[in-house]
Amino acid sequence: MAKARPSVPGTINMALIAVITTVLVAFGAVDYLQQRTSRYQELHAGIASQADQLASSLALPLWNFQDDQAVKIIENAFRERAVVAVLVRDTITQRVVAGRILDADGVLQPTDSPPLYVDPLSYTSTISFNSRDIGELTVWGTPRHVQAALRQSLIRQAFSIALVNAALVALLSLILNKTVVRPLKAVETYALAVSTREKDSVQVPGGFLLAEIENLRDSIVIMVEKLRDRYQALETSQRELAEAERSYRDLYENAPAGIYRATAGGRIVSANEAMARILGHESRDTLIDTVPDMDRMTGQEGASVQEVLATLRARDEISDIRMRFRRADGDIRIGTLHARGIFDETGQMVAYDAILDDITDRTRAEQQLMEAHQFIQNILDSMPSQVIGIDEDGLITHYNTAAAAASVAPTNFMVGHPLIQAFPRLAAHMEHIREALREGKPVSLVNQPHMSEGHLRQENILIFPVTRGGARGAVIRLDDVTDHAKMEELILQSEKMMSLGGLAAGMAHEINNPLAGILQGVQNIMRRTSPELKPNIDAANEAGCTLDSVRAYLEKREIFEFLAGIRSSGERAAKIVANMLSFTRRAQTSPSPNRLDQLIERSVELASTDYDLKKKFDFKQVEIVREFQPDMPPVPCAPMEIEQVIINLLRNAAQAMASHPKEGAQPRIVLRLRQSGDMAEIEVEDNGPGIKEKNRRKVFEPFYTTKKPGEGTGLGLSVSYFIITRNHGGTIRVESEPGKGAKFIIQLPLRA
Secondary structure, three states, X not given: OOOOOOOHHHHHHHHHHHXXXXXXXXXXXXXXXXXXXXXXXXXXXXXXXXXXXXXXHHHHHHHOOOHHHHHHHHHHHHHOOXXXXXXXXXXXXXXXXXXXXXXXXXXXXXXXXXXXXXXXXXXXXXXXXXXXXXXXXXEEEOOHHHHHHHHHHHHHHHHHHHHHHHHHHHHHHHHHHHHHHHHHHHHHHHHHHHXXXXXXXXXXXXOOOOHHHXXXXXXXXXXXXXXXXXXXXXXXXXXXXXXXXXHHHHHHHOOOOEEEEEEOOOOEEEEOHHHHHHOOOXXXXXXXXXXXXXXXXXXXXXXXXXXXXXXXXXXXXXXXXXXXXXXXXXXXXXXXEEEXXXXXXXXXXXXXXXXXXXXXXXXXXXXXXXXXXXXXXXXXXXXXOXXXXXXXXXXXXXXXXXXXXXXXXXXXXXXXXXXXXXXXXXHHHHHHHHHHHHHOOOEEEEEEEEEEOOEEEEEEEEEEEEEEOOEEEEEEEEEEOHHHHHHHHHHHHHHHHHHHHHHXXXXXXXXXXXXXXXXXXXXXXXXXXXXXXXXXXXXXXXXXXXXXXXXXHHHHOOHHHHHHHHHHHHHHHHHHHHHHHOOXXXXXXXXXXXXXXXXXXXXXXXXXXXXXXXXXXXHHHOEEEEEEOOOOOOEEEOHHHHHHHHHHHHHHHHXXXXXXXXXXXXXXEEEEEEEEOOXXXXXXXXXXXXXXXXXXXXXXXXXXXXXXXXXXOOOHHHHHHHHHHHHOOOXXXXXXXXXXXXXXXXXXXXXX
């Protein structure tokens, strides 16, 4: 049995795969090392930056001995995946102010000592306040997430190498089929016709791309011509015929594809060794003896061999017919069949010649590639973020479902078209996108505003540069963070109010002492100059004057008016102090069920007495619109405090509309009351001038006011904020745009 020789396509494929794999692996190794160095550098820089930021944030709490605040700040640092331990020491007292560490289960635990292991990923920063070193902060990090990312990168590179190799094998098979297999088939057909003495009925094949096959064709033609010239000499003819037969046999046997001849019924009468190998037999003789016909093959969509042969009878020739066939070991394989019919004088097909290529591996590789592509697309489509891929010219290459839903262009108009046509709002960020493509570094844009369906939204934009072969591109991820930004703003406002509340309480207690002395002194002066008290008359007589003359002098010099002014100013200061103290004091009264519609009506009645002749302001000139939900359940609350909040909002709205009147517009306040889940919701909306963005963020801060000096204390909304949030466990927020009025929204829990 002749030893099987490697085929030309197989040898070329293996050589190309080996060379390309070596090159890709080399480039992948260099890229992996660069990524590893870059990621570790970024990790060290991130730990250092985190330590410096924490040191800056801890300066004020450490100076004021606010250990709880310091603990909250360092716990927030563990949102960074690389941070595993933080330790803060007071330089002055050498005590551990705060310390946190992640245990083996990833649970945050308190600690007062450094980690037991030695980790080079640590950074120590000095905590300074007013140019004084007051503490020391040490942050420990871990490279675990960096190592995980590097492993993922290594897997992607391996997958890319396999993908490129599979694509090259597929392309090479197509090229070989066109340049080698088909020409060989044509040469074989011509040679077969010559061998059956039907040369004159077969045209000499031509149009070959490869010179070697062209030469082979020419050689066969020349050989046939010489045989014809020497046919009369029998010995010479037989010798030349044997030589020609040997050449043809070599061509037939050494063909890389399976070549066979079968009868019109499908019985194999001859085959080459490649055909035997494809069907899993040791030799062609074994194949012919054990396989009576080719009925084990199944065509496209389950078509049988007989149906394929019927097509061959009608067309004389078929090409690239995909067939399934069973090997001798039972393995189901996939191949492509090229066949040409052999017909007798009556036009009946008596046999056919065929070439069978085994494309199982290529087909499976294509299937795996399609499945991998579909899997990646499914991952992208399952992401809530908008993901868009572009090339270096800014043309869209791919996108996910979320991006398609947010695009202004139809889905069939996205791929291959400019990014800004589908996403016009990204036109303002094209310079950042070009920067990422040019420098090959990610770009992050946080809280970028844009309009969506008439509403102002915020989104985070992440631009990741990518490369595909020698081409550059980028992946853009868009995340809507409007709700997250609002929540951060609310948390920041709450923390600020808690800090300012403590400050206000301290100031109020300090002011109360001298203020009480002033008011008491004024009261004693008024009492000791009163003619209704006999001790005052006796004391004046002992001094050699009458009390009436003393009072006459005081009235003449307007002393009593000065005292009245001192008392009025003192009482006003006392009221401000009382409001300041309300920041930190909870209501002493127990909440009781109350109907909010009745409280709102009573608040409107109280606010209606507010007027100012100097400013030509009268609350009764304001139109009040009520939109109350019927059957509202009672709400547990302190009625006096809720009335105080509503009156503050009503007066603020009325004063704002009076100070900035709109021509031709009736001042109007809309009061809404409704149930929202397990909360009662009150809205106070006006059609006044609205609030600017820079002022809207500060309206609930103590002592912040936009009114002129002497017209407001800046405590009304601050007191209202603490009444709603601290005393009643609710929320209060404001929505406003300049020129479009303001709307304050209060939510109170329906259960105490």
